[in-house]
Amino acid sequence: MAAKHDDLSETHIVGDDTVQWIVRAQDCPTLASRHISHVGVGDAAVPYKIVRLHLSGAYVHAGLGGEGQMLLDGRWRTMRPGMMSFAPAHGLHAFHAVPHTRWQYCWLRYMPSAPRSVVGTMAPVMGHYRAEPLQHAVLGLYHEVFEGDRDPGNCALWVDSIERYVARFADPWRSDPRIVAVLEQVRADLERRWTVEAMAAVANVSSEHLRRICQRSFGRSPMQQLTHLRMQHAAHKLATTPVSIEAIAHSVGYQNPFAFSKTFKRMTGIAPSDFRLQSEVRQVGADPTAGPR
Known part of the structure; x- marks a missing residue:
């Protein structure tokens, strides 16, 4: 069961039964130039749990399979396939796997210097969005960086795709x-x-x-x-x-x-x-x- 807000403390538990494919800014200069700290795809199980009492950079999270619990806007919600969330910087953010099910997801975490991390960023907290294209773009970048030639042009194409999918979800109001x-x-x-x-x-x-x-x-x-x-x-x-x-x-x-x-x-x-x-x-x-x- 999800803990109450007052019971939360800074936490980072992955566990042996959770697998994640992560590309960080230090692995990919294109991510660094776009003020993106890291992107990834995960397949999690209990005891996977992350709590950030003061999220320094904005965070985008999308459900691909199974389900997990996520704390957004001061309340716990169930993250299921076809859902995406945006957590703004400077706030409390937490999520964890739940018993008896695995949870597949992908994410993007911005640096504090990113435009989406500064005050005034507008986005839905959680909404319906098919994230499979985002998943494929993240895995495409992962394979280029760790199993390919790290070609800067190819990396830029994958990062462009990632950013476009995120913007389509986060900024529909701009039109x-x-x-x-x-x-x-x-x-x-x-x-x-x-x-x-x-x-x-x-x-x-x-x-x-x-x-x-x-x-x-x-x-x-x-x-x-x-x-x-x-x-x-x-x-x-x-x-x-x-x-x-x-x-x-x-x-x-x-x-x-x-x-x-x-x-x-x-x-x-x-x-x-x-x-x-x-x-x-x-x-x-x-x-x-x-x-x-």
Whole structure:
């Protein structure tokens, strides 16, 4: 059974019965140039378990077979075939195999310097997406790097394919100018007391239509997406600046620091003060060679 948030600690357990095919930035200069830490395909079984209390780089994960458990947006979900997730940087992220079944998956983990790791990145947390093409692209890169000629041109083609498949999942909203307009204004003024009606006015649609668009694009309501943006911005400030928690709360639209702290802990699994403390003691960008972080 998945542990409660308060029971989680930094964990990296692979186990003898789990097999992973991993290409890291140090193995492939093309990955490094694209600010990708590593990509891989895995076939896992208990006791496979990963917990990142402070994910320094954004993480994309896709289910291929069996099932596993994944902690995203503050709640545990079942990752099954045909599902893909995006975990933003600076948040709590965890996943593990479950008893009596194997779990096949593929992943991409960005460096902290990647555009998708910085504040403001927009993507669904979890959605339906057939990941077999992504799996094939990752394995194609793996074979080129470890069993082929490491040809830079071929590596670039595989990495291009990987990035295109990820972008197709993560950025469907970019083709809708209404959503782009709303996000640009909201990100520029997170302190404002936004309402669904105000955001709908920016998009020039009705409130109900904006709800449908947001649900389709992000898997969230407009107000849930606003909260997600605010907490992501707050996490970035906590991790990178000495600004007080109260000032950060005000900068993202919370006049009551207690309400801000409660929301932050609900969405990240950790209080703002503890999040900042962990950020200060953690080596930024640390990336073990044992597997995905």
